[in-house]
Amino acid sequence: MIVMKFGGSSVESRAQIEKVLHIVRARLARRPVVVSSAHKGMTDALINAAKAAATGRFDPSVPVNKQRAVAESLGCAPDLLAPFYEEIADLLRGISLVKELSPRSLDYIASFGERMAVRCIADFFARSGVPARAYDVWDLGFITDANFGRARPLPGFDARIKAMFAERVPEGIVPIVTGFVGRNEAGEITTVGRNGSDLTATLVAAGLGAEEAQIWSDTDGVMTADPSVVKTARNIPTMRFEEAAELAFFGSRVLHPSTLLPAMEKGIPVRVLNTNRPDHPGTVIDFDTDAASPAVTCIAYRERQVVLKISSTRMFGEVGFLAQVLAVLARHEVVIDVITTSEVSVSMTTDDLGKLSRALPELEQFGACEVLPNRTTLVIVGQGMPRQKGVAAQVLDAMAQAGVNVEMLSYATGSVNLSMVIEDAHVASAVGVLHHSLFEKAR
Ligand SMILES: Nc1ncnc2c1ncn2[C@@H]1O[C@H](COP(=O)(O)OP(=O)(O)O)[C@@H](O)[C@H]1O
Ligand SMILES: N[C@@H](CC(=O)OP(=O)(O)O)C(=O)O
Structure with a gap:
């Protein structure tokens, strides 16, 4: 059994859905x-x-x-989705009357996209000779906690999906299952978070014990940099889970950050493929060590980060200074990504200016606080980095060539990533020059 996830770009229109039909038919x-x-x-x-x-x-x-335009182009009967259109209108009318949009209502309204898409895709498949049936993923056991906007399945999901799948999906039928959404025990609709269908796919694959989870998107697998920014980006044939997890976390849209965890836990390989070029082998992500892997695999970045810098002479030789600062940040639910320290200052990045601002009055007891918005965390990822000399020099040289000031730099021994913080305004030039230096110049 394989789990095949098709993203929004793969099911955008009839032309794309026809490609999906051919891809699925060839893998029955x-x-x-x-x-x-x-x-x-x-x-x-x-x-x-x-x-x-x-x-x-x-x-x-x-x-x-x-939605009506896509359904009509696929030849679906008007009554297939009519109840959904009515429900969307009712819900929006309710929101407009009370002028209130809770995280719960937001998940409810956001869920309609996947619920309508699977119905018209399954209908189109069935009329095109591929026996298919649409499923809301909760009908296959995807019952979640009540954390709207970032829900996760409740314990016991693996056993539940196995049992419900066996009971509800007839032999020979291709189930077309909603990504992104779930339902809590009270029956309220939840979502796993934006771009979360990748995560649904690996959770389903792990629960069912699939041989492979495939993420079908619009690039030739995972590339050395975002191809919409770096035209010369090229395919990465194989990646280790750790490398791909870093890449996903640091902003590459091609994989949702949590996607790889369920697959890692069960040792299920994840393959990233291109719906527009299905014969391209894409990228395989698994545990195999490739001793010959290049020092640097790819470049990723996360824009709109905020840097907090605390300067204080109290840090000098004091035990527990950093622990106290981190405790305040934890109390205000500020997630810290990159951290660098000297004897008189500590700098760290987060993506939530709102939460950081609420923590500031308490942080000021530790020293002078400076908040620098509009920063980017730029990350160089590579399994082979720990054993290659001169990578940092090459990276910093490229940044100097690009005229970009590196404000923070972090690399831990043996680590698969080297992180830098720069201004948002410099991202395009920094990524371009860095890609050229690391992947295009004769090395
Ligand atoms: N390293 C990378 N490799 C491939 N794609 C990347 C990378 N970094 C960013 N991307 C972007 O991710 C996009 C695919 O993600 P997304 O638009 O969410 O696709 P989907 O609609 O399939 O979910 C690509 O079109 C590309 O611009
Ligand atoms: N449709 C949801 C979930 C998702 O994963 O979409 P995509 O596969 O197109 O990134 C979103 O836009 O957030």
Whole structure:
């Protein structure tokens, strides 16, 4: 059995869904379970309509017309999705009346994209000769906690999905399952977080004990840098889980940050593939050590970060200074990513200026606090980095060539990533020069 996740770009239109049909049809012998995202742009359209409703403007036309256009192009009967259109309108009307949009209502409205997409894709598949049936993932046991916007399945999911899958998915039928969404024990709809269909796919793959989880997107697998920024980016044939996890965490949209954990736990390889070029082998992510792997595998970055710098002579020789600072940050739920220290200052990055601002009054007891917004964490990832001399020199040289000031630099011994903090305004030039230096120059 394989789990195949198709992202929004793969199910954007009839032309794309026809590609998905051919890809799935060619793999029927491997007993595919399809996990689908909403059509590209649909989740944004639903969320925007909900936000507008919360200011009193009731208008369901953008998401409903978008969905209707895809369903009509696929030849689906109008009544297939009519109840969903009505429910979306009712919900938006309710939000516009109370002018309130809770995380619970936001998940409810955002869930419609996946729920409608799987129904029209399964309907189209069935009429095209691939026996398929649509499933809301909760009907296969995906019952979550009540953390709206970042829900996770409750313990026992693996046993539940195995049992419910055996009971509800007939032999020979391709299940087309909703990504992204879930339901809590009270029956309320939740989501696992934006771009979370990748995570649904690896959770389903782990629960069912699939032989492989495939993430089908619009690039030739994972590339040495975001190909929409670096035109010369190239495919990475194999990656280790640790490398891919760093890449996902530090901002590459191609994989959701939590995607790899369920697969890592069960040792299930994850393959990233291109719906537009299905014969390309893409990228395989697993545990195999490739001793010949290059020092640097890829470049990733996360923009709109905030740097907090605390300067204090109290740090000098004092036991527990950092622990006290981190305890305050933890109490305010500030997540810290990169941290560097000297004897008189400590700098760290986070992505939540709001939470950091709430922690500031307490932090000021430790020293002078400086908050620097609009920063980017730029990360060089590579399994082979610990055993290659001169990588840091090459990286810093490239940054100097690009005229970019490196404000923080962090590398731990044996680590697979080297992180730097720069200004947001310098990202494109820094990534371009760095990619050229690390991947394009004769080395
Ligand atoms: N290192 C990378 N390799 C491949 N794609 C990347 C990388 N970094 C960023 N991306 C971006 O991720 C995009 C795919 O993610 P996304 O738009 O969420 O796709 P999907 O619709 O399939 O979920 C690519 O089009 C690419 O621009
Ligand atoms: N549709 C959801 C979930 C998702 O994973 O989408 P995509 O696969 O298109 O990134 C979102 O836009 O957040």
